[in-house]
Amino acid sequence: MDDFAADPSHPRYESLLKRHLLENAAERGMLAGSALIAHGRGEAYDYLIGEKTIESAMIASKYALSKLKNTSRAVISVNGNTAALAGVDLMKLASLLRCPIEVNIFYRTPERMSVLLKHLEAIKQEYDLDVEILGATPDARIPGLEGPRAKCCHAGIFSSDVILVPLEDGDRCEALVAMGKTVIVVDLNPLSRSAKMGSITIVDEITRVAKNLVTMFGNNEEVLQFDNSENLRNTLNYINESLTEMSNSID
Amino acid sequence: MDDFAADPSHPRYESLLKRHLLENAAERGMLAGSALIAHGRGEAYDYLIGEKTIESAMIASKYALSKLKNTSRAVISVNGNTAALAGVDLMKLASLLRCPIEVNIFYRTPERMSVLLKHLEAIKQEYDLDVEILGATPDARIPGLEGPRAKCCHAGIFSSDVILVPLEDGDRCEALVAMGKTVIVVDLNPLSRSAKMGSITIVDEITRVAKNLVTMFGNNEEVLQFDNSENLRNTLNYINESLTEMSNSID
Numbered sequence A, B: 001m002d003d004f005a006a007d008p009s010h011p012r013y014e015s016l017l018k019r020h021l022l023e024n025a026a027e028r029g030m031l032a033g034s035a036l037i038a039h040g041r042g043e044a045y046d047y048l049i050g051e052k053t054i055e056s057a058m059i060a061s062k063y064a065l066s067k068l069k070n071t072s073r074a075v076i077s078v079n080g081n082t083a084a085l086a087g088v089d090l091m092k093l094a095s096l097l098r099c100p101i102e103v104n105i106f107y108r109t110p111e112r113m114s115v116l117l118k119h120l121e122a123i124k125q126e127y128d129l130d131v132e133i134l135g136a137t138p139d140a141r142i143p144g145l146e147g148p149r150a151k152c153c154h155a156g157i158f159s160s161d162v163i164l165v166p167l168e169d170g171d172r173c174e175a176l177v178a179m180g181k182t183v184i185v186v187d188l189n190p191l192s193r194s195a196k197m198g199s200i201t202i203v204d205e206i207t208r209v210a211k212n213l214v215t216m217f218g219n220n221e222e223v224l225q226f227d228n229s230e231n232l233r234n235t236l237n238y239i240n241e242s243l244t245e246m247s248n249s250i251d
Helices: A013-027 A035-048 A055-069 A080-097 A110-126 A154-158 A170-178 A193-197 A206-219 A228-248 B013-027 B035-048 B055-069 B080-097 B110-126 B154-158 B170-178 B193-197 B206-219 B228-248
Strands: A074-078 A101-103 A162-166 A182-186 A200-202 B074-078 B101-103 B162-166 B182-186 B200-202
Touching (some): A035 A080, A074 A080, A080 A101, A080 A162, A170 A182, A228 B228, B013 B035, B035 B228, B055 B162, B055 B200, B074 B080, B080 B110, B080 B162, B080 B206, B101 B110, B162 B206, B170 B193
Parallel strands (some): A074 A101, A162 A182, B074 B101, B074 B162, B162 B182
């Protein structure tokens, strides 16, 4: 971060900071080739929700937090983009939840796994967090997936009943749901397969979500009722209404 | 392209091919650091229009082609992403229009300029096209811009009255409009500054646009009436309607 010189009052500061974090992560070998393209897609969808946490996302986040707090078998799964953008807050969340965090990447190579594990380990040291970091020695498989992308840890993803999987691939999301888990998806595209497949879908940007979950942790606000499809429809309606407004503003 | 092995019948073939072209271009030093993120944003907006040329885009393309054909001072401006994705068809279009093509990049470095010029030169040889490729020795400046991004060629962008500038930055687009040119923008985000600023805005993906312009060249179909704001509003209405449909399909 030392070489990031943008002015925090710059209107695009948040966006520039995220790009900077990802470019750094790419240089360090944390990201797959498609990671920057995926981030760009996220930027476009984020623009459509006004680059803020909208009401439907907050409702989903609160419900997700209730679910995470009310189990002893929660896990947080992180990939390259997630670790680069929200590694610190997700490590803090894992510490608050007393749950493990598992590095779990779609394009698994020993090099990328090692860099990501070191990245989380460094955060653990810097913030003095008591968190178990999993992923180094996968000893279980997600049924229904083929090849390296099925690999996971028995003590983490495999045995969990509630899993937070930001920016997850549709196939993997589906396989986790098929295992009977409560799958909490964070995806800016409300129409992605993951978004439609998840048990709880938070249509919001991962750094904002992670920050919100940490901030709300102490609130003890229980959300008991939640309908994911209805919430997704509300999100799409919100996007529609903003597009209509923006359309009307073209002169 | 030799190492691109995807099956053309794959539902994501077009999308995978574009990513492959960009990854190749990145390896060859043709792209700026932000190019892949920009492409990802494009993918997201393309998804919203169904990854096809919608009616409003076709109308804008036809009108743009009329304008390009009815002047002796047309120019096609290309940057890294444009050259990588649509270099061949834009070179063919320049040959049909008998107009120059100018390499004109936002983050100008001698290395990137050289790789891009060589890329277009190779297309010129391969397809035996009679096209003047400009950009190597800029000798003019676009008024209102600072630094290297103002550089352009007198015989190309500077003297043109109709300019096709796909995937252009908002500031540059504004500066070209201020010079009194008819600025034809190709941008998948109908709400970008370039889209709103352009004289003729084609909300479509650049490889489809370039192919359409080449295919339609011989048609001699004149489009005489065109209202860019109205056309943009039609595009937004189209997106709104598809989102509403997609929203209704969530069960």
